[in-house]
Amino acid sequence: MADIVIKNVSFTYPNGHLAVENINLEIKQGENVAIVGQNGAGKTTLVKMMNGLNKPTLGDVFVGDKNTRDYTTAQISRSVGYVFQNPDDQIFHSTVEEEVRFGPAYFKLPLEEENRRVEYALEITGMDEFRNTNPFDLPLSIRKFVTIAAVIAMDTDVMIFDEPTAGQDIDGNRRLAHILEALHEKGKTVITISHDMEFVASYFDRVIVMATKHLVREGTPKEIFWDFDSLEKAMLKQPYVSRVCKALGIEGNVISVDEAVDRILNK
Amino acid sequence: MSTIMECKNVTYQYPLTDKPTLKNINIKIEKGKVYGVVGENGAGKTTFCAVLRGFAPSFYQGELQGEVELEGKNIVEYGGDISTRIGYVFQNPFTQISGVKDTVYEEVCYGLENFGVPVDEIDRRVREVMKLTNIESLAMQNPFEISGGQMQRVALASVIVLEPDVLVIDEPTSQLDPEGTESVFEVIKAMKEKHKTIVLVEHKIDLIAEYADEVIVFKDGEIVAHGPTEDILSDMSLLKKGVNLPQVAVLCSKLKEKGLPLEKIAVTDKEAVRVIEKALKERG
Structure with a gap:
């Protein structure tokens, strides 16, 4: 179990740039959370503190009972996996399978367990068909799934996906949704950064809104996407279907197409 | 409207592959329109862009059948001048940034310098475009030390500053x-x-719906649908x-x-709000 507790946390980069300021946040084991906000709001800096890649300049980050200050990134990353925004920052093997196998092999698990994890990760991400392919022969959007598979194979309690929806087509988004659901069922904590508001509205229980280094608000998608004050602060927009309902004067904080259909027909 | 570009029976195959990536593409691109190019990843959208600009086959090699024309003349006949007529913004901004300039301002100047444009005019045009693309605050930064999103805007600026007649833009957002x-x-x-003509690959379909005049749909290397945005x-x-x-x-x-x-x-x-409101009113 690895609840994440962030207490009065600020982070300043070595060049003096303050990226995150005084954030308090708790994410329980098993939650499925989206983080939204503008480029430069501090989203990536914040999540990198959750797996120890960044250590807070002020305040404390706890993963389970471990204060990340007292442990190395390698130790923390046994509990918290992070999929980089740019897959090319992460990939360094010449086949998809080797890339995915690296993590579990590093843990020196029994071979049977190592194989089980590798096969599960390849299958759930749809990367089994590319197992012998060089990751760099795959398009960027598919390469992202290789890095997701590599982190899933580590079988950490918490998994962080940084902008997995960037450049994805409809099939890629469906595949992501399927992965999120399967991990959630296994009791994993999944934290996803995304700019795709329709995707966030459809697949998450809890949304964290960040703007200019701060946490603006957290809540359910229904709460967030009808809180115009928070949306404005974070320069975000409602999903399109919500915009239509708003203009039509439909109540009920609609965020999905099916809900909108019901509400409009019963108006 | 007049046709500015045309693909006639274009089939293209990359080197070392066993089947063509584009198959029998026929399309007329009309001057002054915005074309949204959509379809699943791997359908041939980026290759279509590369063929329009002539990178395929001149740079990527491979085999091209059929003709790609700009104003009725095969693009091959333009030689290096094609770069003044068709601008190309790469999907990956890392590919676009020249690597020979130390600041964003110089990077945006680079193309115009190569075209031999007078210095005063370069400065004027670059400032204008940097304002338009909202990258003025990055002017003195190293183009490789900015975020991915900022780099995408620099890449876009460095192409539109050249004011080509046709802009081919691959997933700019x-x-x-x-x-x-x-x-x-x-x-x-x-x-x-x-009055520029724009060919834009983009997954954000709601924005294509708002800004594109026509939509071209690719699947498995072929154009499977093409027409006015609303119809498609x-x-x-x-x-x-x-x-x-x-x-x-x-x-x-x-x-x-x-x-x-x-x-x-x-x-x-x-439009959705308008038609739904109308239907609800009629229903009473």
Whole structure:
């Protein structure tokens, strides 16, 4: 179990740039959370503190009972996996399978367990068909799934996906949704950064809104996407279907197409 | 409107591959229009862009059959001058940044310097474009030390500053937040107002619905649909061909299925509000 507790946390980069300021946040084991906000709001800096890649300049980050200050990134990353925004920052093997196998092999698990994890990760991400392919022969959007598979194979309690929806087509988004659901069922904590508001509205229980280094608000998608004050602060927009309902004067904080259909027909 | 570019029976195969990536492409691109190019990843969208600009086959090698024409003349005949006529913004901004300039300002100047434009004019045009693309504050930064989203805007600026007649833009907003994305579309709109022709690959379908005049749908290397934006994006059968459709179009389609008599399937939120309001009023 690895609840994440962030207490009065600020982070300043070595060049003096303050990226995150005084954030308090708790994410329980098993939650499925989206983080939204503008480029430069501090989203990536914040999540990198959750797996120890960044250590807070002020305040404390706890993963389970471990204060990340007292442990190395390698130790923390046994509990918290992070999929980089740019897959090319992460990939360094010449086949998809080797890339995915690296993590579990590093843990020196029994071979049977190592194989089980590798096969599960390849299958759930749809990367089994590319197992012998060089990751760099795959398009960027598919390469992202290789890095997701590599982190899933580590079988950490918490998994962080940084902008997995960037450049994805409809099939890629469906595949992501399927992965999120399967991990959630296994009791994993999944934290996803995304700019795709329709995707966030459809697949998450809890949304964290960040703007200019701060946490603006957290809540359910229904709460967030009808809180115009928070949306404005974070320069975000409602999903399109919500915009239509708003203009039509439909109540009920609609965020999905099916809900909108019901509400409009019963108006 | 007049045809500015045309593909005639174009088939293209990359080197070391066993089948063509583009198959029998026939299309006329009309001057002054914005074309949205959509379809699943791997369908041939980026290759289509590379063929329009002539990178395939001149740079990527491989084999091209058929003809790609600019104003009735094969693009091969333009030689190096083609770069003054067709601008190309790469999907990956890392590919675009020259690597020989130390600041964003110099990077945006680079193309005009190569064209031998007078210094005063370079400065004027670069300042104007940096303002338009909202990168003025980055002027003195190293182009490789800015964020992915910022780099995408620098890449776009360094191409539109050349004022080519045709702009081919491959997924310019993949790294951008919603606000940054809309600002890129505003830039595209401004280019359209200058009568530029724009071919744009983009997954954010709701924005294609708002800004594109026509949509071209690729699947498995072929054009499977092409026409006015509203006609194409209201066709629910495309969902089965790997094409995302605007959320409001799906909404309208479902309302219609359930018996609400909408005059059409709208593809933008404003149109959706109008047709739904009208249908509700008529229903009483």
